[in-house]
Amino acid sequence: MSRFSRVSVAATSAMAALALAACSSSGGKQTEEGGGSAGGVDTPEMTVAFITHAEPGDTFWDQVRAGAEDAAKKNNVKLEYTANPEGAGQSNLVQQAVDKKVDGIAVTLAKPEAMKGNVEKAVGADIPVVALNAGMNEWKDMGALSFFGQDDELAGEAAGERLTEEKAGKTLCVIQEQGHVGLEARCKGVAKTFDKSEKIYVKGTDTANVQSTITAKLQQDKSITHVLTLGAPFALIAQKSVKEASSEAKVATFDLNDEALKQIKGGGIEWAVDQQPYVQGYQAVDSLWLRVNKGASVGGGEPSFTGPAFVDDKNVDLLLED
Amino acid sequence: MTAQTAAPEADDRVVAKGRAGLLFARPEVGALIGALAVMALFLAVAPSFRSLGNTGTILYEASAIGVMAVGVSLLMVGGEFDLSTGVAATASGICAALTAWNFGLNVWIGVLAALVFSLLVGAFNGWLLMRTGLPSFLVTLGTFFVLQGANLAVTRLVGGTVSTPTISDMDGYASAQQVFAWSVSVGPVTIKSLVVYWLVMVVVGSLVLQRTQIGNWIFAVGGDAAAARAVGVPVTRVKIGLFMTVGFCAWMLGMHLLFSYQVMQSGEGVGQEFIYIIAAVVGGCLLTGGYGSVVGAALGALIFGMTRMGINYAGWNVDWFFTFLGVMLLLATLVNLYVKKKADAR
Numbered sequence: 123m124s125r126f127s128r129v130s131v132a133a134t135s136a137m138a139a140l141a142l143a144a145c146s147s148s149g150g151k152q153t154e155e156g157g158g159s160a161g162g163v164d165t166p167e168m169t170v171a172f173i174t175h176a177e178p179g180d181t182f183w184d185q186v187r188a189g190a191e192d193a194a195k196k197n198n199v200k201l202e203y204t205a206n207p208e209g210a211g212q213s214n215l216v217q218q219a220v221d222k223k224v225d226g227i228a229v230t231l232a233k234p235e236a237m238k239g240n241v242e243k244a245v246g247a248d249i250p251v252v253a254l255n256a257g258m259n260e261w262k263d264m265g266a267l268s269f270f271g272q273d274d275e276l277a278g279e280a281a282g283e284r285l286t287e288e289k290a291g292k293t294l295c296v297i298q299e300q301g302h303v304g305l306e307a308r309c310k311g312v313a314k315t316f317d318k319s320e321k322i323y324v325k326g327t328d329t330a331n332v333q334s335t336i337t338a339k340l341q342q343d344k345s346i347t348h349v350l351t352l353g354a355p356f357a358l359i360a361q362k363s364v365k366e367a368s369s370e371a372k373v374a375t376f377d378l379n380d381e382a383l384k385q386i387k388g389g390g391i392e393w394a395v396d397q398q399p400y401v402q403g404y405q406a407v408d409s410l411w412l413r414v415n416k417g418a419s420v421g422g423g424e425p426s427f428t429g430p431a432f433v434d435d436k437n438v439d440l441l442l443e444d
Numbered sequence: 445m446t447a448q449t450a451a452p453e454a455d456d457r458v459v460a461k462g463r464a465g466l467l468f469a470r471p472e473v474g475a476l477i478g479a480l481a482v483m484a485l486f487l488a489v490a491p492s493f494r495s496l497g498n499t500g501t502i503l504y505e506a507s508a509i510g511v512m513a514v515g516v517s518l519l520m521v522g523g524e525f526d527l528s529t530g531v532a533a534t535a536s537g538i539c540a541a542l543t544a545w546n547f548g549l550n551v552w553i554g555v556l557a558a559l560v561f562s563l564l565v566g567a568f569n570g571w572l573l574m575r576t577g578l579p580s581f582l583v584t585l586g587t588f589f590v591l592q593g594a595n596l597a598v599t600r601l602v603g604g605t606v607s608t609p610t611i612s613d614m615d616g617y618a619s620a621q622q623v624f625a626w627s628v629s630v631g632p633v634t635i636k637s638l639v640v641y642w643l644v645m646v647v648v649g650s651l652v653l654q655r656t657q658i659g660n661w662i663f664a665v666g667g668d669a670a671a672a673r674a675v676g677v678p679v680t681r682v683k684i685g686l687f688m689t690v691g692f693c694a695w696m697l698g699m700h701l702l703f704s705y706q707v708m709q710s711g712e713g714v715g716q717e718f719i720y721i722i723a724a725v726v727g728g729c730l731l732t733g734g735y736g737s738v739v740g741a742a743l744g745a746l747i748f749g750m751t752r753m754g755i756n757y758a759g760w761n762v763d764w765f766f767t768f769l770g771v772m773l774l775l776a777t778l779v780n781l782y783v784k785k786k787a788d789a790r
Binding site: 178200202203204205208209210213214215217218221222233235236238239299300301302303306 | 492495497498501504505508596605606607610701704705706707709710711712713753756757759761762763766
C-alpha cells in the first residue's frame with residue numbers, strides 16, 4: 123500500500139506542477155475581469171420582463187441582453203429575461219409577465235400579429251411596455267411607449283448605397299433563416315439601392331451547411347466580388363468559404379460581435395452595418411425605469427433609431443476600447 | 445401487496461388483482477405521479493405559480509401540446525410514429541389562410557379546405573406506409589421535409605412574403621374566430637377555447653381506446669400486426685385511420701393558431717413533433733406500440749406545460765430550460781418504468 127501512496131503523492135505533485143506550468147500568460151478569464159461598475163440609483167427595486175424572439179445561443183442577442191442587464195444593475199431593476207422563437211410561445215411569455223404583475227415589459231415584435239393580443243392586454247393592465255429591435259410599424263398601435271431599433275429595409279438601403287459607391291460587382295446577400303421577415307427586408311433594401319445583388323439561403327443553425335453553401339456558390343460563380351452576410355457569426359464563416367473557394371470576394375456584414383470587430387480591425391471584414399444591439403437592450407430597460415420612477419416617456423411617439431451606423435477600419439478602434 | 449386468497453388450482457393469469465394492483469397497472473399512473481411532483485415543486489418555489497389566475501396560462505400552454513398528443517398517443521399505441529406533426533399544424537393553418545385569401549372566398553371555405561388537406565396528408569402517410577412497408581419513421585420524415593419546404597415556398601409564392609396575408613377583414617373570419625379562438629373568464633381564470641377542445645378530445649379519444657372495438661383493434665395492430673390481421677382486424681384501415689386522426693388534431697391546432705394570432709409564420713412548428721411524442725411517452729406510451737393511454741399523454745402535456753411556465757414563474761435563468769426539461773423527462777419515464785415493473789410483478 124505504501125508504494126501506492128508514494129506513487130499517488132508523486133502523481134499529485136506532478137499534476138500540481140503541470141497545472142502551474144499550464145497557466146497561460148495571455149488571454150483567459152482572468153484578463154477579462156475588472157469591468158467598470160456603473161454608479162447606482164437608490165430607487166425601490168422594480169421587476170422588468172425582457173421578452174425576445176431569440177434562438178438560443180445567438181451572439182446578437184447576447185449583446186442585447188448584456189445591455190439590458192447593465193441598465194438593470196444601474197437602475198436597481200430585477201431583470202427576467204425570457205425568449206421563444208415561435209410567435210405563439212413568445213406571446214404566451216407576455217401573458218405570463220402580466221400574470222406575474224411585473225413593473226415593466228420590454229418586448230421584440232418580430233411577429234407582430236401573434237404578439238398583438240397579449241401586448242395590448244399588458245397595456246390594458248397598466249404595465250408600461252416598450253418595444254425593441256423589431257416591429258417598427260406596429261409598436262405604436264399596440265400601445266407601447268417607445269421603440270428602440272433600426273428599420274431593416276433602411277439599413278439594407280444604406281448597405282446597398284455603400285456597395286454602389288464602392289463599385290462592387292455581383293454581391294451575395296446571405297439569408298441565414300428561411301422565413302424571417304426582417305432578414306428578407308434587409309436584402310430587399312440592398313436590392314433597392316444596388317442592382318447586382320443575389321439572395322442565397324443557408325441554414326443558420328448548421329455552421330457546416332453555411333460554409334459549404336457559400337463555398338459552392340463562390341466556386342460556381344467567379345464574378346462575385348462581395349459576400350454580404352446578415353449576422354456577425356456568418357461573416358466569420360463566409361471568410362472561411364472565401365478562402366476555401368480561393369475567391370477574391372470581400373466580406374461585409376450586418377451586426378457585430380467581438381470577433382467581427384477584430385476582423386474589421388485586421389482587414390478581414392470590410393465593414394459592418396451596426397444597429398447597436400447593446401444600446402437597444404440598455405435603452406429599453408432604462409426607459410422603463412424612467413417611466414416607472416419619473417413618469418417620463420422616450421422618443422415622443424416616434425421610433426428611437428439605434429442604427430444603421432457603419433463600422434469600418436476608420437472607427438473600429440472606438441468600439442474596441444473596452 | 446394485496447393478499448390473494450385464490451384457490452390453489454386457479455390459473456395465476458386470471459387471478460383478480462385487487463384494487464391497488466389494478467390502479468398501478470394503468471399506463472398513466474407514472475405520469476400522474478410525475479405531474480403531482482412537478483406541481484408540488486413549482487408550488488413550493490414559484491409564488492406566481494400559486495395564484496389561481498395563472499392556471500389558465502398553464503393549461504393553455506399544455507393544450508397547445510396536448511391537442512396534438514391525443515392523436516400522437518393513439519398512433520403510438522397503434523405501433524406507428526409521426527414526425528410530420530409539428531409542421532402539419534402550421535401547414536393546415538397556411539392552407540386555410542391562403543385558400544381564402546388567394547381565391548377571395550369565405551374564410552370557412554378555407555377552414556374546410558384545410559381540414560380536407562390535413563386528413564389527406566394523414567391518409568397519404570398511412571397509405572404509403574402500408575403500401576411500401578417502410579417504417580413510419582422514414583415515411584413521415586419524408587412528409588416532414590416536404591411540408592417544411594412547401595409551407596415556406598407556397599406561402600411566398602402566393603402571398604409574396606414568409607407569413608400568410610391578413611385575412612381578418614374577410615367574410616367569415618369573425619365567426620371562425622368565435623369558434624376556434626374564443627376565451628371565457630371563470631372567476632379569476634381565463635379559459636381559452638383550445639383547452640376545452642383538448643379536454644373533449646382527450647375524453648373522446650380515451651373512450652374510443654378503452655371502450656370500443658376500434659380501441660381493441662388499435663391495441664391489436666400495435667401489439668402484433670400480423671397476428672391481428674390473422675384474426676380479422678382490418679390492419680390497413682386502422683393504421684390509415686390513426687394517421688388521419690393525427691391529421692385532424694393538426695387541423696384543430698392549426699385553426700386555433702391561425703385565428704388567435706391572425707397570420708401563420710411559415711417557418712414555425714419545426715421540432716414540435718418530438719415534444720408531442722415525448723408527451724405521449726411520458727404518459728406511458730411505449731415506443732414499440734401496443735401499450736399506452738390518451739389520458740397519460742394529456743398528463744405528459746401537462747407536465748410539459750407546467751415545467752415551461754413554472755421555470756418562468758420561478759424567475760430562473762432560461763438558459764437552463766432544456767437541461768431542466770431533459771432531467772424532468774428522464775425522471776418521469778423512469779417512474780413510468782418502475783411503476784410498470786411493479787405492476788407486472790404483482
